[in-house]
Amino acid sequence: MDRKPSVLVVGTNWPMETFLERLLYGLATRGVKITLATSPKPDMNWLAETGIQWMYVPVWRGLTLGAFTHLIFHTLRCWLFAARDARIFWGGLPDVDWKTRLSIWYSLIPFAGRRWDAIYFPWNSAAVHYLPLFDLGMPVVLSCRGSQINIAPHNENRCSFLSGLKKTLERAVLVHCVSGDILQQAVSLGLNPDKAAMIHPAVDTAFFVPSSARVEDGIFRVVMVGSLVWVKGYEYALSAIHQLAEMNVPVLCTIVGDGPEQSRLRFTIEDLGLSEKVQLLGKRSPEQVREILQNSDVFLLSSLSEGISNAALEAMACGLPVVTADCGGMREAVSHGVEGFVTPVRDPQAMAKVLFNLWQRPELRRQLGDAGCQKVLKEFQLNGQIEQWLGLYKLVFRQK
Amino acid sequence: MRVVLVTSNFPQLSETFLVSKFLGLLDAGWNVHVVCAESDPMQWQYYALLDRQGIRQRIHQIWHHHPRWLAILLFPIVLSHCLLFNFSGVQRYLGKAVKRFGFWGALRRIYLDAPIITLRPDIVHFEFGSLAVEQADLGELLDCEVVVSFRGYDLNFAGLDQPGYYARVWKHADALHLLGQDLWKRAQSRGCPPDKLHVLIPPALELEKFIPKERDFSEPLGTPESPLRILSVGRLEWKKGYEYALQSLRMLLDAGINCRLRIVGAGNFYEALVFARHQLGLKEHVEFLGGLPHPRVIEEMYETDIFLHPSLSEGFCNAVLEAQAMQIPVVCTDAGSLPENVIDGQTGFVVPRRDPVAMADKMILLARDPSLRQAFGKAGRERVKQNFTLAQQLEKFGDFYRGVLAE
Numbered sequence: 001m002d003r004k005p006s007v008l009v010v011g012t013n014w015p016m017e018t019f020l021e022r023l024l025y026g027l028a029t030r031g032v033k034i035t036l037a038t039s040p041k042p043d044m045n046w047l048a049e050t051g052i053q054w055m056y057v058p059v060w061r062g063l064t065l066g067a068f069t070h071l072i073f074h075t076l077r078c079w080l081f082a083a084r085d086a087r088i089f090w091g092g093l094p095d096v097d098w099k100t101r102l103s104i105w106y107s108l109i110p111f112a113g114r115r116w117d118a119i120y121f122p123w124n125s126a127a128v129h130y131l132p133l134f135d136l137g138m139p140v141v142l143s144c145r146g147s148q149i150n151i152a153p154h155n156e157n158r159c160s161f162l163s164g165l166k167k168t169l170e171r172a173v174l175v176h177c178v179s180g181d182i183l184q185q186a187v188s189l190g191l192n193p194d195k196a197a198m199i200h201p202a203v204d205t206a207f208f209v210p211s212s213a214r215v216e217d218g219i220f221r222v223v224m225v226g227s228l229v230w231v232k233g234y235e236y237a238l239s240a241i242h243q244l245a246e247m248n249v250p251v252l253c254t255i256v257g258d259g260p261e262q263s264r265l266r267f268t269i270e271d272l273g274l275s276e277k278v279q280l281l282g283k284r285s286p287e288q289v290r291e292i293l294q295n296s297d298v299f300l301l302s303s304l305s306e307g308i309s310n311a312a313l314e315a316m317a318c319g320l321p322v323v324t325a326d327c328g329g330m331r332e333a334v335s336h337g338v339e340g341f342v343t344p345v346r347d348p349q350a351m352a353k354v355l356f357n358l359w360q361r362p363e364l365r366r367q368l369g370d371a372g373c374q375k376v377l378k379e380f381q382l383n384g385q386i387e388q389w390l391g392l393y394k395l396v397f398r399q400k
Numbered sequence: 401m402r403v404v405l406v407t408s409n410f411p412q413l414s415e416t417f418l419v420s421k422f423l424g425l426l427d428a429g430w431n432v433h434v435v436c437a438e439s440d441p442m443q444w445q446y447y448a449l450l451d452r453q454g455i456r457q458r459i460h461q462i463w464h465h466h467p468r469w470l471a472i473l474l475f476p477i478v479l480s481h482c483l484l485f486n487f488s489g490v491q492r493y494l495g496k497a498v499k500r501f502g503f504w505g506a507l508r509r510i511y512l513d514a515p516i517i518t519l520r521p522d523i524v525h526f527e528f529g530s531l532a533v534e535q536a537d538l539g540e541l542l543d544c545e546v547v548v549s550f551r552g553y554d555l556n557f558a559g560l561d562q563p564g565y566y567a568r569v570w571k572h573a574d575a576l577h578l579l580g581q582d583l584w585k586r587a588q589s590r591g592c593p594p595d596k597l598h599v600l601i602p603p604a605l606e607l608e609k610f611i612p613k614e615r616d617f618s619e620p621l622g623t624p625e626s627p628l629r630i631l632s633v634g635r636l637e638w639k640k641g642y643e644y645a646l647q648s649l650r651m652l653l654d655a656g657i658n659c660r661l662r663i664v665g666a667g668n669f670y671e672a673l674v675f676a677r678h679q680l681g682l683k684e685h686v687e688f689l690g691g692l693p694h695p696r697v698i699e700e701m702y703e704t705d706i707f708l709h710p711s712l713s714e715g716f717c718n719a720v721l722e723a724q725a726m727q728i729p730v731v732c733t734d735a736g737s738l739p740e741n742v743i744d745g746q747t748g749f750v751v752p753r754r755d756p757v758a759m760a761d762k763m764i765l766l767a768r769d770p771s772l773r774q775a776f777g778k779a780g781r782e783r784v785k786q787n788f789t790l791a792q793q794l795e796k797f798g799d800f801y802r803g804v805l806a807e
Contacts, residue, residue, distance in 0.1 A: 154678045155671045230638065230672045239754055263557065264638050267713065271753070304679065345679065346647055 005397045006033040008116040010057070010133070011126020014040045018286055019201055019310055020122055021046075026386035028052050032393060035116065057110055060103035067106065074109035082113025085136060092132030094164070108132055118396050124148040127172070128164035139173040139396050144186045146178070146307035147231055150328065153189060166190050174396055179308040179329020197392055200332065201310050202385035203317045203376050207286070210319030210373055211294035220244075220251045220359045223296035223320070225289060225311035226303070228259030233325065235268050237302035239348035240355060242272040247352075249359050251277055253300070254292060258283040293318040297365060298358055303327050304345050313380050316340075316372030321365050323354050333380070339372035402431045403801060404521040406531055410436035410459060411447050414635070416694060417603055417718060418527060419447055424794040426458075430801070434459045435515045446693050460515040471511060478514045485518040493517060493541045500537075513538060523547060523801055525577075529554030529569065536572040545804050549577045552715020552736060555586045566590055575804045577601055579716035580737030597807065599800045602740070603718045604793030607785060610725035613702050617774040621705055622657035622767040629660060630763070631704040631728075633697060633719040634711070636667030636688070641710035641733065643676050644756045648710075650680045651760035657767050659685065661708070664700060666691040701726040705773065706766055711735040712753050721788055724748070724780030729773050731762045747780035 007027070012020060028034050028050045036042065037055045047054055058070055078086035089108045093101045111133060121127035121142040134140055153162050169175060169191040177183035177198050187193050222241065226232045234255065244251045255265070255278065262280070269278050284292065293299070299315035299322045306328035313333060316322055322340035324330045325347075336342045341358075343350035358365050403425065411419045418434075425432045439461055463478050465471045482490050490510070497506035510517070513535065516524060524539070525547040526532035532548040539546035548569055559565025570591055576598040578584045588594055621628040630649070634640045642663060652659050663673075663686070670688065677686045692700070701707075707723035707730045714736030721741060723730050730748030732738045733755075744750040749766075751758035766773050 151671065151675050155674050157670070230669070235638075235754070261638070263560070266560065267557065267639070271712070305675065346643070 004031055004033040005117045005393065006035065007393065008035045008037060008055075008111075008119045008138075009122065010037045010119060010130055011121050011123050012036065012038055014038050014042045016042075022202070022204060022382060023386065023389065024052060025050050026382065027389060027393070030386065030390055032390070037111075055110065057107055060106050071106055071109075074112070078109055078112040085112035088135045089132045092135050094131065094160070096160070104129065104132075111136075118393065121168075124165055124168065125161075127168040128161060131164055131167060134168070134171045139399060140168075140171065141174045141176065141392070141396060142168060142172045143176045144178065144182050144307070146182065146328065147305060149182055149185050149189065149307075150305050151231065162189075173399060174392060176392070177307075179332050181329040181332070182307050199385060199388045199392075200329075200380055201308060201313060202382040203310070203313045203380050204382050205317050205377055208290055208293070208314045208317035210317075210369070214295055218250060220249055220298075220355075221296040222251060222253045222298050222300050222355065223256070223292055223315070224253065224300050224302070225256045225293075225315070226301075226309070227257045228255075228261040228265060230261060231303060231305050233302040233304045233346065234261070234265055236325075236346055236348045237300055237351065238265070238268050238272055238274060238278065240300075240302070240351035241277060242274060243348060243352035244355055244359070245274065245277050247356060249356060251355075251359070253278045254281060254296065255279070256281045256284050256289060256292060289314070290318065293320060296320060298323055298355065299340075300351070300355070301325060301330065302351065303330075306330055308333055313376055316369075317376045317380075319369040319373045321358060321368035322372060323351060323358070325351075333375070334372070338368070339375055340368050401522045401801070401805065402433070402519065403523045403525060404433045404435055404516055404519050405525050405527055406435050406516070406535075407527040408436060408531060409438045409440065409443075410434050411443050412440070413443060413446060413691065413693065420604075420606065420790055421794070421797070422458075423452075423455075424790055425797065426455075428794055428798060430798070432458065433519050433521075435462060435519070436460070437462050460519070462515050463511060465511065475507070475511060478511055482510065482514050482517050486520050489517055489520060489542060492543065496541050500541075509541075513541075517542060523804060525549065527551075529566065530558040532569050532573065533559070533565065536569045539572060539574060545574045545807075546572065547575050547577060547801075547804060548573045549579075550583050550587060550715075551579055552583070552713070555583055555590060556713045556715075556736070564591065566592070570596065574807065575599070575800070577800065579603060580740045582737040582740065583715065597804070599796070599803075601793060601796045601800065602737075602788060603716050603721060604788045604790045605718070605721055605725055605784065606790045607725060610698065610722060610784075612725075612727040612777070612781065615727075615774075615777075617770040620768045620770060622652070622659060622764075624658050627658040627660050628652070628763070628767045629662075629703055629705045630708050631662050631664070631700055631706075631723075632708050632710070633664040633700075633723075634709070634717075635665045636663070636669045636673060638669050638672070639711065639713040640665075640669075641712040641735075641753065642669070642673050644754055644759065645708055645710040646673070646676045646680055646682055646686060647756035648708075648759035648763065649682060649685060651756060652763055652767075653682075653685065655760070655764060657764055659763075659767070661686045662689055662700060662704075663687070664689045664692050664697055697722075698726070701728060704728055706731055706763055707748075708759070708763070709733065709738070710759060711738065714738055716741055721784060725784040725788075727777030727781045729766055729776035730780065731759060731766070733759075743779075743783065747776055747783050 035053045035055050037057045039059045119138050119140045125148055127142045152158050175191055175196050178201055180198055183196050183198050241253045293315050299320045301309055301312050301324040303325050308329035312322050322334050324334050325345045326342045327345050334340045341354040497509055521544050523545045527549050529550040578600055579602055649661050707728045709720050709732035711733050712735055716737045720730055724747050730742050732742055733753040734750050735753050739750050742748040749762035
């Protein structure tokens with residue numbers, strides 16, 4: 001191929017998740033021409049630095065004057081220059097009420113009449129929303145990362161999402177899964193294993209590094225990082241911390257992240273009498289997260305379901321032993337007794353037991369932490385991941 | 401004496417107790433009105449009693465304040481309506497309000513308070529603490545007594561992140577009503593002076609509406625032929641603790657007790673619970689029935705052996721009271737005033753919050769011992785009869801209102 005292959009990325013937000021930002025950056029600097037379609041305008045410096053192009057896609061917020069202008073302009077443009085695409089979009093709209101149809105149409109029309117070598121959906125929900133884009137004849141790649149594969153399908157109130165999800169899995173030329181577990185779940189939803197590819201998430205190991213600066217102050221510091229949502233099972237972690245406190249362990253649990261369940265956490269902390277033992281820090285920058293990790297003793301993950309936790313991998317890169325609930329692909333990162341411990345989901349007793357063990361044995365913490373760090377360096381490296389992705393895209397471009 | 405009950409939505413299925421109280425006070429000879437922010441016509445169908453003559457005229461909706469231009473257009477009409485019904489009251493109100501909130505502030509307030517001003521109340525009773533935060537000083541503006549009820553959410557959650565959220569209520573309200581001792585303690589921990597005039601009146605129910613059916617107590621339950629039938633009633637929210645209930649169900653099944661759980665209620669925690677059901681392998685054993693009208697809930701209670709209430713935070717809980725009236729043994733947590741509601745070891749079992757093992761243990765005990773279920777059931781109904789009938793509750797409210805007026 002003499003020209004750069006081009007990829008359209010649809011369905012992200014700005015600011016973007018760090019792992020996506022790194023992936024796109026890596027691909028862009030290795031010769032893939034990336035167009036990023038978002039509604040908020042990304043940071044211009046970042047765009048200039050990476051050479052990534054930006055394309056505006058509007059989000060429907062009711063029929064405002066701006067929306068009306070956009071709608072008329074693009075509908076006219078479609079009609080004049082991309083009538084075929086417009087017909088395809090119109091025919092591909094899901095059978096729902098006209099308001100939803102209008103909102104989907106509204107976000108689709110900017111894409112009419114434009115072509116890339118591939119389309120990439122980093123999230124299943126985006127692929128479902130933009131389903132008619134599959135009809136334009138461009139190969140589609142999508143990622144399966146977590147709750148949209150292993151939680152949403154169980155909710156029968158979301159059957160329209162489920163049917164859309166199945167269609168996208170069927171029609172994508174390549175489906176990326178973040179863990180072997182997610183891959184299995186996706187296969188059980190109808191994904192053909194031949195076109196599935198598992199690439200673990202990666203950690204920037206130049207950024208997340210162990211530090212020897214940790215001052216020994218006699219306090220057992222447990223850290224948790226993740227958005228405050230029910231899937232993360234924080235209540236069970238708090239129960240475990242409560243049990244540790246009952247056993248007179250001088251524990252301090254730090255929770256980094258923001259989300260809709262903040263009031264639930266606050267209530268539980270208060271209710272368990274843990275105001276002195278648990279601190280909610282809210283959202284923090286990657287630099288701050290690194291500093292907090294480097295000053296902690298153990299990383300705790302109480303999730304009920306996961307794809308595979310980036311936060312846990314980052315903690316491992318910083319040399320922390322990980323105590324994780326046995327869910328999703330976590331066993332692919334942590335083997336019981338090697339890089340940390342794996343406890344059953346919804347089991348605070350088991351969590352408290354291994355935490356207590358780790359508190360008593362600093363030497364064991366160091367040993368597990370080192371093993372985790374080695375594991376990330378070996379298997380969850382950013383460079384390796386981007387090479388794998390490039391390999392995948394080459395396959396897709398060749399097929400085309 | 402004219403009493404105005406202030407609430408947000410009337411009538412409402414989950415707040416049936418307000419309808420009972422309203423009608424009961426009317427029957428007892430009080431001149432009662434209801435002022436509410438919303439009134440959903442869909443909800444009226446559940447309340448045949450409200451179709452009684454002259455009832456609808458006693459239910460007043462506050463004037464719309466969204467969109468703002470509509471409020472501005474309506475303002476002259478609202479003001480003249482107030483003046484027509486309570487000329488001297490409006491004069492007095494404006495005089496005090498302008499001093500307090502400034503001219504525009506006073507106009508805004510009179511628009512919001514208009515339906516109450518028009519009614520010339522002797523007592524204004526805010527049925528939920530959070531409703532009174534803005535309007536607690538109404539008593540001084542209108543020369544009436546202000547009473548505020550606290551029922552659970554308002555003290556357990558509302559405004560926790562704002563210190564002094566209820567300071568104006570503690571200062572201006574003439575008296576407080578709380579459902580139980582636990583809430584009174586919480587009120588004090590949130591700054592209420594301990595000498596504040598208050599009364600504890602628990603929820604109540606009309607015993608005639610809860611007639612248990614004869615049951616067969618001859619054999620243990622939990623066998624393949626006769627599964628242990630468990631019921632929970634309450635909105636699907638994290639604070640109802642259903643995840644722990646599902647875990648305890650898993651333990652029952654693992655202990656060889658065949659059982660099924662039905663959950664009545666709707667809410668935004670549905671997806672988490674459906675996932676828990678899947679994860680714990682309970683698809684065949686747990687059913688979500690959604691929100692149901694009251695008669696349907698009673699029908700469910702006929703088919704129930706244990707009422708399970710795994711709450712993490714609670715006011716007093718009417719559903720648990722209803723289950724006792726229906727002679728169903730209760731297993732509940734010690735959240736809020738539940739220990740005042742159920743007598744541990746007599747009408748049910750009270751277990752620690754977030755403890756599925758304890759929950760499962762008590763349910764196994766009940767499953768295996770028919771005479772215990774029978775005894776708990778009987779004691780439960782007796783307890784409701786002695787302490788929680790609507791007639792008793794209305795009498796207490798009557799005494800309370802008379803006391804407040806006499807102060």
